[in-house]
Amino acid sequence: MKRGFVTLLMTGTPGTGKTTLAKKLSLLLGYTYFDVNSFIKDAHIYSSYDRKRRSYVVDTAELASELLKVSEKAMKTGQKGIIFDSHLSHYLPSRHADLCLVTTCSLKKLRQRLLRKGYAAAKVRENLDAEIFDTCASEAAESGHKTLKFDTTKAKNSDVVSLAAKLKKQVRT
Template sequence: MKVIAVTGTPGTGKTTIAKRMAKEKGCKYLDVTKLVKENKIYDSYDRKKKAYDVDVKKLNKFLIKMILAEKAEKTKCLVIDSHLSHYLPARYVDLCIVAKTDLKKLKKRLEKRGYSAAKVRENMDAEIFDVCLNEAKEEGHRIKIIKN
């Protein structure tokens, strides 16, 4: 089974890319945001940030279990949509796609979502410093960057 992790700063188009790839390649699509909520894979809800503080260790454990279960089910391929998907150990992932967006465009997208100025800044900084890309490299993933 092929496992594709789609990561990137919020708003860079992960869901758009992941859903398109799943459709094109006939892969199963995993919505990690939904899984986190449904299975309470978080420590708390950060009201100021309006986001869940995800327990990455717990998330990895959960996702690895899912990957192994899908493998056993003979699923052809799996696309994992999450800005935390690159934290999965490289041995479980065949390809890590990092979504990237032009800074001007990303800022517009984030503002359009009604994010606070602080949240927009935080995400812009993450994109400027290529946090997801660098962390994915650190993890030893095979990487493909998709700009959109």
């Protein structure tokens, strides 16, 4: 991490509000929003597609080095910061990230959101379990990231504005 450029990671169980929060923060902070999931598909950073799980089997070592390249390019082109949106964003090594934000949500609300997104029952269960076991926050912490949780269950715009103000103070700009 270099003074003057901020790298934020946005992780959390699917449906907890990563994309919503990352996009709002990117506007409030003037950082670039980066959709890691689309990038994985477009840049083919996966070894195969698991049809049964309907998900890509991601090459995490390649993802780490590609995210680092993206971050360095953003820094060199004079951007203020970048927000990586994905539950896989923590694969960027912690020495290259300032903070890993973890979105959380009540189980009742999360179930509603996932059903609305069209998730099958088994997938809803799997994601509720991930939220119960705090999987994303644990993985990020195990990878050495500094983490900060944000509960989106009843989050209002003013809560996001307060978070942005807190981040401005917390991370070096």
